[in-house]
Amino acid sequence: MAGTHACSVPVDLSFGIDLREILALHCEFPFPTMHEMTITLNGESVSLDANATLADAIAKVAPKSNAYAIEVNRLLIPRREHALYALAQGDEVEVVVLVGGG
Amino acid sequence: MANISDCTTTDSQAACAFAIPPLRIGQFTLAQRLIVGTGKYADFPTMQRALAASGCDVVTVAVRRERLLDKDGRSILEFIDTDRYTILPNTAGCFTAEDAVRVARLGREILEQLNNAGTHWVKLEVLGDRKTLLPDPIGTLEACKELVKDGFTVLCYSSDDPILATRLRDAGAASVMPAGSPIGTGRGIANAPNIQLVLELLKDPTNGGDPNYPVIIDAGVGTPSDVTIAMELGADGVLLNTGIAHATDPVRMANAMRLALEAGYHGVRSGRIGKKLHASASSPWQGVITTIPGE
Numbered sequence: 001m002a003g004t005h006a007c008s009v010p011v012d013l014s015f016g017i018d019l020r021e022i023l024a025l026h027c028e029f030p031f032p033t034m035h036e037m038t039i040t041l042n043g044e045s046v047s048l049d050a051n052a053t054l055a056d057a058i059a060k061v062a063p064k065s066n067a068y069a070i071e072v073n074r075l076l077i078p079r080r081e082h083a084l085y086a087l088a089q090g091d092e093v094e095v096v097v098l099v100g101g102g
Numbered sequence: 103m104a105n106i107s108d109c110t111t112t113d114s115q116a117a118c119a120f121a122i123p124p125l126r127i128g129q130f131t132l133a134q135r136l137i138v139g140t141g142k143y144a145d146f147p148t149m150q151r152a153l154a155a156s157g158c159d160v161v162t163v164a165v166r167r168e169r170l171l172d173k174d175g176r177s178i179l180e181f182i183d184t185d186r187y188t189i190l191p192n193t194a195g196c197f198t199a200e201d202a203v204r205v206a207r208l209g210r211e212i213l214e215q216l217n218n219a220g221t222h223w224v225k226l227e228v229l230g231d232r233k234t235l236l237p238d239p240i241g242t243l244e245a246c247k248e249l250v251k252d253g254f255t256v257l258c259y260s261s262d263d264p265i266l267a268t269r270l271r272d273a274g275a276a277s278v279m280p281a282g283s284p285i286g287t288g289r290g291i292a293n294a295p296n297i298q299l300v301l302e303l304l305k306d307p308t309n310g311g312d313p314n315y316p317v318i319i320d321a322g323v324g325t326p327s328d329v330t331i332a333m334e335l336g337a338d339g340v341l342l343n344t345g346i347a348h349a350t351d352p353v354r355m356a357n358a359m360r361l362a363l364e365a366g367y368h369g370v371r372s373g374r375i376g377k378k379l380h381a382s383a384s385s386p387w388q389g390v391i392t393t394i395p396g397e
Binding site for chain 2: 042043061063064067068069070071074076079094095096099100101
């Protein structure tokens with residue numbers, strides 16, 4: 001689900017200027033810096049390190065118990081894969097738990 | 103378990119208890135036939151007491167985004183003893199077969215972490231719209247097939263349509279759970295003849311049914327008498343939530359629902375009297391010392 005934001009400009013840092021910081025002023029969507037990416041975490045836009053794993057995203061939510069399950073882009077990701085699962089720009093992550101229901 | 107016919111006046115009340123046998127649903131065995139939901143309670147401690155008063159050993163839960171904590175910062179799991187209760191995750195809030203399958207798998211993933219006995223079953227709900235919360239029969243059937251293929255024991259929330267009930271059974275549903283009336287309405291068994299037809303088609307061997315196929319009345323149950331009627335019709339159990347959770351005294355109501363289920367279970371097996379137009383005196387006419395009008 002990558003590549004969903006409006007600004008997609010090649011970056012040239014040869015002059016020591018991160019063009020993305022300038023462009024960010026003109027973009028509706030938070031423009032990630034070179035070392036960041038933006039994902040959707042439980043419906044909210046969240047910035048993570050560009051090398052972040054799924055486990056890093058889960059840590060942002062900080063579930064209080066071990067009883068949670070994870071989807072990335074509507075696919076369930078088993079627990080054993082969280083630590084190594086590399087997230088990508090635009091990924092949609094859901095962290096779900098049990099709540100009262102009938 | 104005491105056999106009813108073995109009970110004599112010399113038996114103690116405990117030994118004479120009309121024990122209700124467990125209910126088998128697929129590979130699951132329920133000691134109690136009242137299944138209670140965990141939603142809509144004013145607070146978790148009230149829910150916890152109501153569950154205990156209901157006597158249930160299976161509770162339903164929903165799967166949602168990380169709203170793990172209540173307003174006091176506590177998880178519902180702090181109030182559900184997962185060694186005592188088998189958790190039955192539902193797919194409430196799903197309006198397509200695809201979403202129901204997603205949510206069922208997420209529920210299974212969570213229960214695996216809890217090492218709970220309910221890991222491989224699901225209460226399947228595929229709803230048609232938010233206003234009526236009536237089941238989408240086509241989506242329910244599709245999702246049922248997919249989940250059965252994926253190894254789930256599927257308990258299918260359904261409308262009271264008898265033909266759909268047979269289609270769900272044929273698709274591999276371990277139990278069909280027709281709604282008494284729409285979720286949360288408290289209208290009870292709105293169409294008793296349809297429930298009777300569901301039971302007949304699923305349980306009567308002369309109709310290709312299996313007397314042991316479990317049918318549970320799910321939704322719309324508002325009062326203890328509704329529970330009793332469901333059982334008197336021949337259902338194997340009742341699943342309810344709002345009728346307890348939104349009662350003024352949920353704990354007392356939970357106890358009443360438990361007793362009502364027992365009453366209905368035994369009542370339907372006791373051979374009720376036929377209905378008559380005219381009265382039939384319980385006291386003998388012989389020896390009356392009064393003047394009887396017309397005689």
